[in-house]
Amino acid sequence: ATRRLGAKVMPTSQPQRRARRNSPMLLRRVVLATTCACACGQPTVASEYSFRPPFTDINPFTGMRQIDKWDLGGTAVAHRAFVRLTAEAQGSKGWMVSQQPLTLPAWSAMLEIRASGQSPHLYGDGLAIWLTKTHEHIEGPVFGREDKWNGLGVFFDTFQNIDHSHHHKHPYIYAMTNDGTKEYVPDSEKPDPAKQALPGAADNSGCSYEFRYAENREDVTVQNHTRVHFSYKDKTLKLRVQQTSAGSAKEWYQCFEMKDVELPNPAFFGVSSATGDLVDNHDIIQFVVRPIDDGADVDTDYDVWERSEKAEKAAAVADFDLRPPEALQRDYQRVIRAQAEAIKSLTADVETLKQSLEFQLSAIATGVSSTKKNLDAKSDAMGNMADHVKNSDEMRKTIDEQKTTIDKLSKEMSTVASNAGGSGFGLPFFVLFGMILAVAGVGYSKYKKLYGKSHLP
Incomplete structure (x- = not known):
């Protein structure tokens, strides 16, 4: 680029050309900085x-x-x-x-x-x-x-x-x-x-x-x-x-x-x-x-502060803008601008993905904890059932021993009754023998009803 003022040609220096190319970016940053500076008077x-x-x-x-x-x-x-x-x-x-x-x-x-x-x-x-x-x-x-x-x-x-x-x-x-x-x-x-x-x-x-x-x-x-x-x-x-x-x-x-x-x-x-x-x-x-402040409206005060916060975030995102060091073809510049916008969008998407994963992982952790509590409760119930079965087996063994003893006594009483013959003591022996058998039968039937099943429900 040159200019003529009725004198010799004055070439434009490279720093001047670079300054012209970067002027839109500088202007935007100046505007953002001015916006943030205007909000500095607000309470921190x-x-x-x-x-x-x-x-x-x-x-x-x-x-x-x-x-x-x-x-x-x-x-x-x-x-x-x-x-x-x-x-x-x-x-x-x-x-x-x-x-x-x-x-x-x-x-x-x-x-x-x-x-x-x-x-x-x-x-x-x-x-x-x-x-x-x-x-x-x-x-x-x-x-x-x-x-x-x-x-x-x-x-x-x-x-x-x-x-x-x-x-x-x-x-x-x-x-x-x-x-x-x-x-x-x-x-x-x-x-x-x-x-x-x-x-x-x-x-x-x-x-x-x-x-x-x-x-x-x-x-x-x-x-x-x-x-x-x-x-x-x-x-x-x-x-x-x-x-x-x-x-x-x-x-x-x-x-x-x-x-x-x-x-x-x-x-x-x-x-x-x-x-x-x-x-x-x-x-x-x-x-x-x-x-x-004493004279400030609370809603207006907050809205001004919120706008300054948004301007500050926009200024931080503007740093992702890419500019070629020298003026190139328009198509290449459009590609660079598109890449800059893609980087901004990608940054926001990554942050959203982080929050989403953290949210889901927290929910999964809660579900695992609840499942573990339920499994622990089921395990305790199974342990109690096993103890119950063990006690049932011990009680069955005791009743079987008592049944054997009763059978032995029954045989002995039968022998005594036979020896007594027709004497007057025969009837009382048979009555007593019947009562013992009745009590033993009732007890054994109760046991079979309560503990007859050895498997778990």
Whole structure:
């Protein structure tokens, strides 16, 4: 390329040509960097309460994955991409509790969960978010936690109790506070607010929302999650929910806005889950806590932060773009761009495959554990049956010996009776002899009826 200004020809240097070719890429990166920089004025993530996958920290003593600054207990197991509180196994209770006390006067939190199972109709029981005065978690009947808690509980109830009527539809999300003295009674026939913690006791404290996924549906994958955004500011607790899948998300659904909520300070975040006779998988994907400025709107504040998060991820993915070092033919450039898009898509597919395999392996492990328990129970039953048969054989041997003794006595009595002849003692001997034979016959028939079969049923 040249240019003429009425003077001599000025050639364009190679660095200038390279700069022109790379200018679109540089412009895009500048835009992404500017977008991220604009969000820097927003409150940052409170990392002491938050966690995100991948979970790569390994406990050196147990060899299990662990979450930094969080305690896990019960049936909770940390995997690389999620924490499984309970699997599809009956009578399970899993929980996790933050080690750091929350002292923020106003805060915004986002919990990403996945409640799913094979059954499309019968499932339970659900999970709960806690903000309590004490760090200690005591297992109990309230979604895996003790009955009388001191603080806030936000419950995601999936169990439809058909024995009691409800004023709402399940799955049902609702919030309750407790001072540590009230018993949780979800289906009280005689409500007593002074002694019982009752769902719906506070105005605008719950909503019905389909946050659970049926795994047998073709349009459900491991990428289907539910985001729960809840915040606390000026004694107002707000909660909204959103269904998400790979690369898409539905509109936020405003669940409730609960006024005059008194929370303990400091307090500890926690999450728990439980299954009863009905089961489900209850997984935690991530938990992010952020402080809120005094004049900020909580929903707008979160939306701005979420956009900055997406821009940051887009900037990271942009590094996979491939550009030839020099200008080549247009066809070759299109091939390179197609390869770049294929790499991006392949990266997303690999991550999805990892989560899917981890999800399935966790389900297989639960199935193997349940099968082992059933086999152990059958083995114990077989052992008891073998002992029963052994005792039967010993009893048969004893009765056979007694029968031999009775036969011997019978012969001796017959001899005595014959020697007695026609004397007056003959009749009593025969009566006694008949009674002995009758008792022996009854005992032997009872034995044959109870233990006559030596084989197992």
